[in-house]
Amino acid sequence: MSFRVHVRVMPREGLLDPQGQAVEHALGALGFADAAEVRVGRAIELEVAAPTRPEAEARVREMCDKLLANPVTEDYLLELEEA
Amino acid sequence: MSFRVHVRVMPREGLLDPQGQAVEHALGALGFADAAEVRVGRAIELEVAAPTRPEAEARVREMCDKLLANPVTEDYLLELEEA
Numbered sequence: 001m002s003f004r005v006h007v008r009v010m011p012r013e014g015l016l017d018p019q020g021q022a023v024e025h026a027l028g029a030l031g032f033a034d035a036a037e038v039r040v041g042r043a044i045e046l047e048v049a050a051p052t053r054p055e056a057e058a059r060v061r062e063m064c065d066k067l068l069a070n071p072v073t074e075d076y077l078l079e080l081e082e083a
Numbered sequence: 084m085s086f087r088v089h090v091r092v093m094p095r096e097g098l099l100d101p102q103g104q105a106v107e108h109a110l111g112a113l114g115f116a117d118a119a120e121v122r123v124g125r126a127i128e129l130e131v132a133a134p135t136r137p138e139a140e141a142r143v144r145e146m147c148d149k150l151l152a153n154p155v156t157e158d159y160l161l162e163l164e165e166a
Binding site: 006008009010020023024026027030032034035036037038039040041042043044045046047048049050059062063066067068 | 089091092093103106107109110113115117118119120121122123124125126127128129130131132133142145146149150151
């Protein structure tokens with residue numbers, strides 16, 4: 001089976017996020033003072049072939065741990081859907 | 084009301100995504116040959132205050148059109164949840 005996976009890699013809660021702060025500042029300057037707590041990370045989409053959903057998820061977690069996310073400074077979240 | 088918004092900004096379908104290609108190549112080199120169609124974009128999280136959900140969504144779309152996404156090369160997707 002083939003799964004379409006959406007990965008969200010975000011700076012870990014509690015760590016500084018200078019990119020998020022810059023975006024929040026820029027939004028404020030554009031008149032969007034109602035935006036707060038802005039954080040910026042990476043969105044990664046991929047297709048993965050695996051016999052079952054748990055195996056697909058385990059496989060993508062391995063990809064995140066080894067390449068897609070920095071385990072010291074980032075957290076990630078997965079969403080899988082059957083492709 | 085306050086809404087927590089997840090924005091996914093991705094390179095538009097059909098456009099080259101060199102960052103996605105680089106990640107796909109790196110995954111292959113690490114033994115993840117089962118990953119395909121890799122695309123890399125930005126994940127943005129923010130809180131926005133608005134009286135209703137449609138107004139919050141409209142407000143964030145405006146932020147995307149003006150700052151968060153490049154309207155020529157990128158598409159974006161929103162998910163809102165009540166904070």
